[in-house]
Amino acid sequence: MIDRAYALFEEQQQARGINLDLVKQKLQQLRIETPSWGYGDSGTRFKVYQKNGVPRTPLEKMEDAAQVHALTGLAPSVAIHIPWDKVEDYGKLRSHAESLGLRIGAVNPNLFQDDDYMLGSVTNSDAIIRRKATNHLLECVDIAKETGSRDISLWFADGTNYPGQGHIRKRKAWMYEALEELYKKLIPQMRMLIEYKSFEPAFYHTDLADWGMAYQMAMKLGPQAEVLVDTGHHAQGTNVEHIVAYLIDEKRLGGFHFNARKYADDDLIVGSMNPYELFLIFYQIISASEDQDASIVQTVNNIAYMIDQSHNIEQKIPAMIRSVLNVQTQFAKALLVNHAEVEAAQARNDVLGAEDAVRQAYECDVTPLLHMIREEQHLPLNPMKAYLEGSYDQAIQVRGKGGASW
Numbered sequence: 001m002i003d004r005a006y007a008l009f010e011e012q013q014q015a016r017g018i019n020l021d022l023v024k025q026k027l028q029q030l031r032i033e034t035p036s037w038g039y040g041d042s043g044t045r046f047k048v049y050q051k052n053g054v055p056r057t058p059l060e061k062m063e064d065a066a067q068v069h070a071l072t073g074l075a076p077s078v079a080i081h082i083p084w085d086k087v088e089d090y091g092k093l094r095s096h097a098e099s100l101g102l103r104i105g106a107v108n109p110n111l112f113q114d115d116d117y118m119l120g121s122v123t124n125s126d127a128i129i130r131r132k133a134t135n136h137l138l139e140c141v142d143i144a145k146e147t148g149s150r151d152i153s154l155w156f157a158d159g160t161n162y163p164g165q166g167h168i169r170k171r172k173a174w175m176y177e178a179l180e181e182l183y184k185k186l187i188p189q190m191r192m193l194i195e196y197k198s199f200e201p202a203f204y205h206t207d208l209a210d211w212g213m214a215y216q217m218a219m220k221l222g223p224q225a226e227v228l229v230d231t232g233h234h235a236q237g238t239n240v241e242h243i244v245a246y247l248i249d250e251k252r253l254g255g256f257h258f259n260a261r262k263y264a265d266d267d268l269i270v271g272s273m274n275p276y277e278l279f280l281i282f283y284q285i286i287s288a289s290e291d292q293d294a295s296i297v298q299t300v301n302n303i304a305y306m307i308d309q310s311h312n313i314e315q316k317i318p319a320m321i322r323s324v325l326n327v328q329t330q331f332a333k334a335l336l337v338n339h340a341e342v343e344a345a346q347a348r349n350d351v352l353g354a355e356d357a358v359r360q361a362y363e364c365d366v367t368p369l370l371h372m373i374r375e376e377q378h379l380p381l382n383p384m385k386a387y388l389e390g391s392y393d394q395a396i397q398v399r400g401k402g403g404a405s406w
């Protein structure tokens, strides 16, 4: 059955001029990092529902993440959040992850849960609080050394709620000061990824509100500072794939936080609301991966694909399986764009021809391709079904309620 479906798919793609060997090779290389906090309980400001079987410790979060990787072959690393994942011995956390076939990914400092940070962390007008916040950033570099992590992933809740509340330009200088201190502490193989967000929790101004501000900070800091695009952090209607292409071209796109949104930073399952946007993001990335300029190709190769979601009502592990599969599906579709065809249409100013060449790939059913890839890697053809039919979910019920919350 798989073979017959694949044979037909192969025939169709060959007719479209697609080299499937290359497509399969790129699909096999796709790696998506899952967030430790996505396995814990989370919610809204109204309620955090406690689910049965949620991991109680950072070690248990790794065990859940290992399930996602074992069934999909896509998610070999896990991002951690400090202090949510604070442990006595990070070497032990690392070896536990490694024993499960995982590695620790990005280290996320947390500068938004301490009462001291109500009016700002690194941008607080109180120098003592700024020092405390910056020290936490520096501590995260030490943790990253122990966990073997490459990236420090930075998101600041810093901002104000009312006009006049804060001195915007002073806060900008304080932000830079802290980032610079962190930058100087990075070892050569490390990067800092700067995330931006238009609003929330601050509703009047956010210190790093958009990609331009994050980019400018990164430019001033140096080549180890790059921008992180969280797909939910833009105003409605923003062309995210344009930002992606622009940052790649400037060699400053460091990574993604994938999630979906309907209204704002909803942190829903990636690909659940606007799969075409995700496809178009990958279309830009794959197009850049074929660039003549080796430094553009290198930028693309270093992009960290990370999930950043809050699973408020859904089962955590299945939600994460759904997420990485959704990313894989849109990535696979984007690999089917015939770039020569698009460029030929662009060259003759054939607007509809160019649009058609891109959309055609999106409209292809990639199920036979994904089944083939999974079969070749000895993975279950339907990882979600395999999880739901397996015994892991039953086994973790003994953890009870009241596990880790984000």
Ligand code: AOS
Pocket (backbone or CB within 6 Å): 037, 081, 108, 155, 195, 197, 230, 257, 265, 308
């Ligand atoms: C917050 O909106 C950001 O997306 C951050 O990446 C945050 O650190 C993450 O969502 C964990 O809370």
Ligand code: ZN
Pocket (backbone or CB within 6 Å): 155, 195, 230, 257, 308
């Ligand atoms: Zn994020």
Ligand code: ZN
Pocket (backbone or CB within 6 Å): 230, 231, 232, 233, 257, 259, 265, 266, 267, 308
């Ligand atoms: Zn988000």
Ligand code: ZN
Pocket (backbone or CB within 6 Å): 197, 230, 232, 233, 265, 267, 308
């Ligand atoms: Zn967010």
